[in-house]
Amino acid sequence: MPRGRKSKLRARENRRQAQEEDLVLQRATAVSHTEPTNRDPLDEMVVLSVYYLLYKYQIKEPITKADMLRNVIQVYRNRFHEILKRASAHMEMVFGLDLKEVDPYRHIYVLINKLEISYDAILDDVREVPKTGLVMAVLGVIFMNGNCATEEQVWQMLNLMGLYAGRKHFIFGEPRKLITKDLVEANYLEYRQVPNSDPPCYEFLWGPRAHAETSKIKVLEFMAKIHDTVPTAFPSLYEEAVKDEVERARARAAAKAHTAAMASARSRARATSPSRPNKV
Amino acid sequence: MQGSTRRMGVMTDVHRRFLQLLMTHGVLEEWDVKRLQKHCYKVHDRNATVEKLEDFINNINSVLESLYIEIKKGVTEDDGRPIYALVNLATTSISKMASDFAENELDLFRKALELIIDSETGFASSTNILNLVDQLKGKKMRKKEAEHVLQKFVQNKWLIEKEGEFTLHGRAILEMEQYIRETYPDAVKVCNICHSLLIQGQSCDTCGIRMHLPCVAKYFQSNSEPHCPHCNDYWPHEIPEVFDPEKERDAGISKSSKKSSRSRQH
Numbered sequence: 001m002p003r004g005r006k007s008k009l010r011a012r013e014n015r016r017q018a019q020e021e022d023l024v025l026q027r028a029t030a031v032s033h034t035e036p037t038n039r040d041p042l043d044e045m046v047v048l049s050v051y052y053l054l055y056k057y058q059i060k061e062p063i064t065k066a067d068m069l070r071n072v073i074q075v076y077r078n079r080f081h082e083i084l085k086r087a088s089a090h091m092e093m094v095f096g097l098d099l100k101e102v103d104p105y106r107h108i109y110v111l112i113n114k115l116e117i118s119y120d121a122i123l124d125d126v127r128e129v130p131k132t133g134l135v136m137a138v139l140g141v142i143f144m145n146g147n148c149a150t151e152e153q154v155w156q157m158l159n160l161m162g163l164y165a166g167r168k169h170f171i172f173g174e175p176r177k178l179i180t181k182d183l184v185e186a187n188y189l190e191y192r193q194v195p196n197s198d199p200p201c202y203e204f205l206w207g208p209r210a211h212a213e214t215s216k217i218k219v220l221e222f223m224a225k226i227h228d229t230v231p232t233a234f235p236s237l238y239e240e241a242v243k244d245e246v247e248r249a250r251a252r253a254a255a256k257a258h259t260a261a262m263a264s265a266r267s268r269a270r271a272t273s274p275s276r277p278n279k280v
Numbered sequence: 281m282q283g284s285t286r287r288m289g290v291m292t293d294v295h296r297r298f299l300q301l302l303m304t305h306g307v308l309e310e311w312d313v314k315r316l317q318k319h320c321y322k323v324h325d326r327n328a329t330v331e332k333l334e335d336f337i338n339n340i341n342s343v344l345e346s347l348y349i350e351i352k353k354g355v356t357e358d359d360g361r362p363i364y365a366l367v368n369l370a371t372t373s374i375s376k377m378a379s380d381f382a383e384n385e386l387d388l389f390r391k392a393l394e395l396i397i398d399s400e401t402g403f404a405s406s407t408n409i410l411n412l413v414d415q416l417k418g419k420k421m422r423k424k425e426a427e428h429v430l431q432k433f434v435q436n437k438w439l440i441e442k443e444g445e446f447t448l449h450g451r452a453i454l455e456m457e458q459y460i461r462e463t464y465p466d467a468v469k470v471c472n473i474c475h476s477l478l479i480q481g482q483s484c485d486t487c488g489i490r491m492h493l494p495c496v497a498k499y500f501q502s503n504s505e506p507h508c509p510h511c512n513d514y515w516p517h518e519i520p521e522v523f524d525p526e527k528e529r530d531a532g533i534s535k536s537s538k539k540s541s542r543s544r545q546h
Contacts, residue, residue: 047346051370059379094343094344097300113300115296187304187305212304
């Protein structure tokens with residue numbers, strides 16, 4: 001994670017807000033160009049809401065009613081629940097993503113993947129099985145070095161496993177190509193130049209597929225096994241992994257709670273205030 | 281496009297999983313798509329027969345129709361490999377990249393895109409792109425940072441780099457063809473054979489018509505004396521070979537004289 005986290009997050013958030021509005025405005029015009037104008041404007045709202053929900057899912061941010069009203073629904077705010085209900089029906093039916101209200105007072109929602117991927121998914125893919133241990137080990141090195149590992153750190157670990165750059169391995173092939181190209185293209189790893197490095201040096205991070213297919217606690221369990229110990233032997237890593245798992249579990253628990261969370265009755269009962277300060 | 285008369289297909293977890301994973305990857309080559317499809321069956325419906333890919337995708341597309349999105353099949357411009365991406369038909373901008381990039385990064389892409397479209401070869405040099413860094417919207421970006429952002433575009437398969445020059449990845453063409461044609465109607469180049477957007481290709485020295493490399497390969501297949509389809513003048517360029525997925529898989533090298541079965545969307 002980059003330094004100066006809080007202020008960077010706030011600045012990033014402000015930029016995102018502005019960007020989101022831009023995005024949705026553009027799409028609104030676009031959708032209206034694609035079909036005859038005697039279409040129900042509510043249909044259009046539902047489609048735009050689906051795009052918005054997908055966008056939020058991809059950037060891994062929760063959805064707030066306030067943001068949705070501001071960026072997407074706007075004039076149709078009194079039809080918010082109807083629009084959201086239809087949009088979430090699409091999300092579930094088409095993408096297998098469930099919209100769950102995690103905070104009924106501030107109206108915050110998250111999308112849960114009903115087709116929750118587990119560690120086994122990596123093993124199921126026959127072609128990838130020999131590489132699974134390697135992928136987990138590299139993910140482990142990255143996690144253990146604060147979610148970002150230098151190329152040197154990764155090679156240190158690979159050398160311990162008997163893998164050397166330029167030397168073809170009978171199962172893994174040439175390891176340098178594997179980690180800097182194949183696994184990057186497969187979205188398990190991100191490989192980038194360390195900013196302002198001269199001579200240029202490189203670092204690894206988890207790729208989006210790694211985030212989707214496994215979790216910090218699972219990787220920590222794997223690393224613990226390799227070192228013939230238990231996850232709690234790495235207290236700060238364990239804490240981070242557990243926090244990550246709690247967030248995931250919380251989202252899952254909200255899913256189990258009740259689907260009727262979107263009923264309007266409860267939402268009107270309490271005073272609501274937006275969860276974020278007004279953007280610039 | 282078939283439109284509303286198309287029977288709406290049925291989505292099962294197999295299809296949903298496929299859609300999720302395709303979305304995660306952004307763009308995939310055909311052999312990867314087939315593998316992905318098999319994986320989805322294995323995870324969610326082990327005993328079912330794997331449906332033919334074309335029918336499988338058409339089924340999903342019939343459900344996606346009401347959302348104006350589609351799994352689109354295209355072909356790489358340099359070697360005719362079939363690729364697939366989930367495309368938002370309603371979005372006429374580069375906002376589809378917005379989930380991964382900041383405002384100034386998107387503007388850098390826009391600048392690179394303009395240079396690529398205006399160029400004769402379909403390639404824009406790194407130097408020329410970086411010289412526009414001062415004109416970017418949003419937070420100020422240094423050239424060093426811009427170099428890094430360009431690499432991010434390559435990694436995310438929006439651009440391809442060849443010897444310090446950049447062109448559009450097949451994914452960008454698939455996803456943004458409509459946007460490009462609407463935004464740059466005068467600068468845009470089109471293939472004489474398939475009439476789709478053309479970024480890289482060959483052109484006739486006499487009459488100036490252009491063709492994609494895979495289109496050239498297919499059109500002039502086993503023709504020892506190729507002539508321009510428009511002005512009939514001798515075609516002066518080397519004819520590339522047609523991409524053959526069968527041979528590719530077996531030999532690991534792209535060879536051929538079999539017909540390639542790729543198709544191109546208009």
